[in-house]
Amino acid sequence: MNSKNCCCADKPDSAGTQPKPQANRDTSKPSQSGQNATAQLIVPGMGSNHCAGLVNTSIERLQGVATIQTNIASHQVDIVFDVNKTNLDEIRIAVESAGYDVADAQLSLNGDAQKVAMTVPGMGSNHCAGLVRTSLERLQGIVDIQTNIANHQVTVSFDPGLVDRQALKATVEKAGYDVASIESASSDSHQAAEDAEEQYLAQAWRNLWFAAIPTTIIMLLMIPEMFWQPIPGYLAIVALLAFPVVFFRGGKATHRSAWRSLKNRTANMDVLISLGSMPPYLIGLIGFFYPMTSFIEMASTIMTFHMLGRYLETRAKGRASQAIKRLINLGAKTAIIIRNNTELEVPVKELIIGDVMVVKPGGKVPTDGEIVEGNSHLDESIATGESVPVEKGPGDLVLGATINKEGLLKVKATKIGADTFLSQVIRLVEQAQGSKVPIQEFADRVTASFVPAVIAIALMSFVAWIVFADTFRPILEWGATFLPWVDPSLSPIIAATLAAVAVLVIACPCALGLATPTAIMVGSGMGAEKGVLIRSGEAIQTLKDIKVVVLDKTGTITAGKPSLTDVIPTSAFSSEVLLAATAAVESGSEHPLAQAIVQGAKERQLHIPPLENFRSITARGVEGVVNGQLVHVGSRRLLSEQGVDLGELDETLRSLEVQGKTAMLVAIDKQAAGVVAVADTIKEDSKSAIKAMHELNIHVVMVTGDNERTAKYVADQVGIDQVLANVLPEGKVDSVKQLQAKYGNSVAMVGDGINDAPALKQANVGIAIGAGADVAIEAADVTLVKGELTKLVEAILLSRATFRKIVQNLFWAWFYNLAAIPVAAVGLLHPMIGVIAMTVSSLSVIGNSILLKRAKINVN
Numbered sequence: 001m002n003s004k005n006c007c008c009a010d011k012p013d014s015a016g017t018q019p020k021p022q023a024n025r026d027t028s029k030p031s032q033s034g035q036n037a038t039a040q041l042i043v044p045g046m047g048s049n050h051c052a053g054l055v056n057t058s059i060e061r062l063q064g065v066a067t068i069q070t071n072i073a074s075h076q077v078d079i080v081f082d083v084n085k086t087n088l089d090e091i092r093i094a095v096e097s098a099g100y101d102v103a104d105a106q107l108s109l110n111g112d113a114q115k116v117a118m119t120v121p122g123m124g125s126n127h128c129a130g131l132v133r134t135s136l137e138r139l140q141g142i143v144d145i146q147t148n149i150a151n152h153q154v155t156v157s158f159d160p161g162l163v164d165r166q167a168l169k170a171t172v173e174k175a176g177y178d179v180a181s182i183e184s185a186s187s188d189s190h191q192a193a194e195d196a197e198e199q200y201l202a203q204a205w206r207n208l209w210f211a212a213i214p215t216t217i218i219m220l221l222m223i224p225e226m227f228w229q230p231i232p233g234y235l236a237i238v239a240l241l242a243f244p245v246v247f248f249r250g251g252k253a254t255h256r257s258a259w260r261s262l263k264n265r266t267a268n269m270d271v272l273i274s275l276g277s278m279p280p281y282l283i284g285l286i287g288f289f290y291p292m293t294s295f296i297e298m299a300s301t302i303m304t305f306h307m308l309g310r311y312l313e314t315r316a317k318g319r320a321s322q323a324i325k326r327l328i329n330l331g332a333k334t335a336i337i338i339r340n341n342t343e344l345e346v347p348v349k350e351l352i353i354g355d356v357m358v359v360k361p362g363g364k365v366p367t368d369g370e371i372v373e374g375n376s377h378l379d380e381s382i383a384t385g386e387s388v389p390v391e392k393g394p395g396d397l398v399l400g401a402t403i404n405k406e407g408l409l410k411v412k413a414t415k416i417g418a419d420t421f422l423s424q425v426i427r428l429v430e431q432a433q434g435s436k437v438p439i440q441e442f443a444d445r446v447t448a449s450f451v452p453a454v455i456a457i458a459l460m461s462f463v464a465w466i467v468f469a470d471t472f473r474p475i476l477e478w479g480a481t482f483l484p485w486v487d488p489s490l491s492p493i494i495a496a497t498l499a500a501v502a503v504l505v506i507a508c509p510c511a512l513g514l515a516t517p518t519a520i521m522v523g524s525g526m527g528a529e530k531g532v533l534i535r536s537g538e539a540i541q542t543l544k545d546i547k548v549v550v551l552d553k554t555g556t557i558t559a560g561k562p563s564l565t566d567v568i569p570t571s572a573f574s575s576e577v578l579l580a581a582t583a584a585v586e587s588g589s590e591h592p593l594a595q596a597i598v599q600g601a602k603e604r605q606l607h608i609p610p611l612e613n614f615r616s617i618t619a620r621g622v623e624g625v626v627n628g629q630l631v632h633v634g635s636r637r638l639l640s641e642q643g644v645d646l647g648e649l650d651e652t653l654r655s656l657e658v659q660g661k662t663a664m665l666v667a668i669d670k671q672a673a674g675v676v677a678v679a680d681t682i683k684e685d686s687k688s689a690i691k692a693m694h695e696l697n698i699h700v701v702m703v704t705g706d707n708e709r710t711a712k713y714v715a716d717q718v719g720i721d722q723v724l725a726n727v728l729p730e731g732k733v734d735s736v737k738q739l740q741a742k743y744g745n746s747v748a749m750v751g752d753g754i755n756d757a758p759a760l761k762q763a764n765v766g767i768a769i770g771a772g773a774d775v776a777i778e779a780a781d782v783t784l785v786k787g788e789l790t791k792l793v794e795a796i797l798l799s800r801a802t803f804r805k806i807v808q809n810l811f812w813a814w815f816y817n818l819a820a821i822p823v824a825a826v827g828l829l830h831p832m833i834g835v836i837a838m839t840v841s842s843l844s845v846i847g848n849s850i851l852l853k854r855a856k857i858n859v860n
Contacts, residue, residue, distance in 0.1 A: 039091050041077045043077055045257070048517070049072065052070035055070060055100060059091060064085025066082070075200075097264040099264070101253075103200065114157070118179050118182045135175040136171055139163050140163060210249045235294060235296070238294065246277055246281050246300060250307045258270040258273070271455070276302050276835070280295035308839060335355075354413060358408070359411055369398055371409055375392070376405060376406050400421060464496075476488040483828060486828060498830065498831060499825055499826070505838060512810070516806050522805075526857075531784065532795045536781055542746075544799040548698065550735065550736060552732075552751040552756055553714060554680060554704065556752055556787075557682060557720075558682050563681050564597055573673045578674040580606050581631045583602075584610070584624070621664065630670070635664075644672050649674070649675055685788045689792060701735075704723075737762065748765040809845045809848055
């Protein structure tokens with residue numbers, strides 16, 4: 001069959017695209033190799049933890065599911081599963097069975113499996129796509145096949161041990177279709193989530209107007225019908241206007257979701273709305289045969305306000321979760337690279353490691369890399385939260401999405417895609433927003449049985465009003481004195497219906513489900529913007545109660561690299577001459593201390609003379625000829641061997657060593673010239689950060705492998721309470737355990753090195769310095785991107801503010817439900833008032849979470 005004359009019986013729409021591209025995706029038979037995969041689903045309607053719990057419950061019933069992770073901030077569900085036991089279609093059906101539509105579904109393969117995208121221009125209909133799928137399904141090693149006739153693309157996931165790209169291409173061509181290209185496939189889950197959210201918001205807006213217009217007309221007709229003049233054919237008009245509101249568009253989706261949920265033996269919030277709108281409409285139709293009060297207006301109004309609530313919640317929650325959107329938008333979209341001596345502009349996703357990128361003044365660095373040419377200042381506020389530009393030059397590392405302020409730079413790409421700093425930040429924020437705090441577990445357990453309990457209360461309320469109407473009627477008479485919607489003259493059946501429906505619509509658990517995640521969304525987003533990355537919700541709850549902070553010395557309290565601290569000349573030489581001669585000799589050495597001296601001389605803008613006859617003297621120091629003079633730099637032993645009289649320098653040397661500094665004696669032409677000292681300097685903010693921790697009643701402990709004298713000197717400089725010196729790397733874990741035994745499970749550990757990773761894991765909260773080792777960052781619960789200890793104080797303040805919001809949200813959500821349900825059950829709450837209150841409750845929780853942005857967490 002030739003692709004050019006395909007029998008396109010199933011034609012696309014007039015625009016040439018399928019209305020629902022996801023409907024054209026299919027999953028083939030699984031591989032026989034036991035391959036695992038990760039399905040990534042975008043579920044726009046999953047707006048709270050209650051919804052996420054229902055989705056989890058449904059998926060867990062499938063065979064072969066290993067792990068499930070839901071993230072209501074990005075509406076994403078990640079499932080790791082065995083492709084021999086289930087597939088992507090079954091997972092999608094499981095989600096839909098819980099009552100939620102799937103906007104997008106992607107498959108990421110684990111292990112050695114691969115994924116390719118083939119462009120097949122002749123595949124112009126579902127019939128053609130079916131032929132392509134059928135051909136590919138006959139191959140061994142196929143894990144998943146997705147076809148999209150809108151863009152003529154076939155995406156195939158396969159086991160490369162059983163089939164290769166050429167076999168895939170040949171199979172499609174044998175089916176009669178040319179393959180224009182075949183390349184590795186990658187999915188942008190962030191973009192898919194953003195597109196799905198925008199579509200969901202647009203759909204919610206359309207559904208709202210579809211319901212609001214007929215309902216407004218009904219309200220305008222109801223007023224004269226009730227108070228002035230009966231309208232001929234009123235019931236028929238109202239029934240016709242309300243029918244599309246209750247049963248089409250948003251109403252249809254609500255009932256479908258409710259039915260799916262009940263079939264799946266779960267109960268989502270749509271069950272309550274469906275029971276609150278459909279029965280009143282059907283009961284209202286009895287008015288055509290028997291004189292009674294119409295409930296049709298109420299059914300239409302409830303569904304309309306439900307649509308309004310959906311729209312407002314989606315829009316408000318989008319504001320709460322905007323941190324990830326801002327982070328994604330920070331990245332550059334294109335890059336200018338040099339290939340074959342020619343500048344080319346390419347999409348960032350096409351960069352490869354080793355590409356040399358040209359970054360012009362005012363432009364964004366496309367991806368992480370190393371400067372190979374040029375000098376400039378870069379705005380690194382996305383990483384550090386600080387607005388002051390940082391000077392960079394050849395050899396310096398730069399981060400993607402940072403902004404080049406002035407000079408032209410050439411940067412070699414060292415990390416791309418998911419390995420870049422920005423991608424790691426986004427991943428950490430997503431992890432935090434998708435995680436739970438311990439306080440939420442109880443709320444989730446209660447919420448899981450909340451909807452069935454509400455339905456039971458509604459039924460009991462209905463029966464009670466039928467059986468004990470005379471007992472309840474005095475309550476209505478009392479309520480009528482101050483509530484205009486209460487009518488004591490209602491018949492028992494009408495009063496029972498109103499009470500039951502009011503219970504159903506007032507008790508929606510959305511506010512409970514939104515209480516914790518919205519606060520975490522805002523809090524973790526604020527942290528990311530300030531250079532504090534919180535990995536989990538549990539860390540937020542634990543960090544607020546920290547009583548002890550254990551600080552590693554090197555790289556945490558101190559800068560972690562030596563720098564020049566003291567230049568003390570004898571009376572025969574000036575400090576400039578001493579430092580210039582010392583730097584000239586040390587320029588011949590690769591030792592870190594030597595490089596610190598050379599760098600110190602450059603920072604003081606000294607001219608470093610040329611060096612001749614350099615020689616390193618083992619275990620003693622170095623020597624060389626500078627400006628015709630023989631210069632020695634090193635220990636007492638070296639100068640003593642050269643016959644140099646140290647004089648008062650010996651006492652100066654001792655005083656510097658007491659301060660924990662590495663001091664070197666200098667002699668010029670065998671005459672004592674002075675002392676130059678190098679030390680690992682204390683970070684500028686260490687003292688103020690430790691003071692702030694003391695103000696928060698936090699006990700600060702320093703742990704280090706240094707000797708007691710050096711450790712005590714550093715501790716005294718910054719005001720640390722307790723010092724644990726001479727601690728070997730493996731001893732840090734024991735130190736943390738001892739502090740936990742003394743102070744309880746409220747110990748945080750801050751470190752930056754590989755040897756800190758076990759202690760970070762042992763601590764109740766592990767905090768990594770962002771400039772430190774990757775393994776330390778991976779082991780930590782919190783990462784301080786810039787490495788400043790003041791950011792740790794901000795993290796503690798942020799955790800306390802976030803947890804306060806969670807408690808406030810849960811309190812008001814519980815208070816609202818506990819107070820409103822009894823009022824509704826006794827008939828004092830009209831269903832239309834209830835559905836408005838339900839919406840206001842959810843919005844108030846979201847709004848309270850957004851107010852977290854006003855919290856003051858900066859350290860002065």
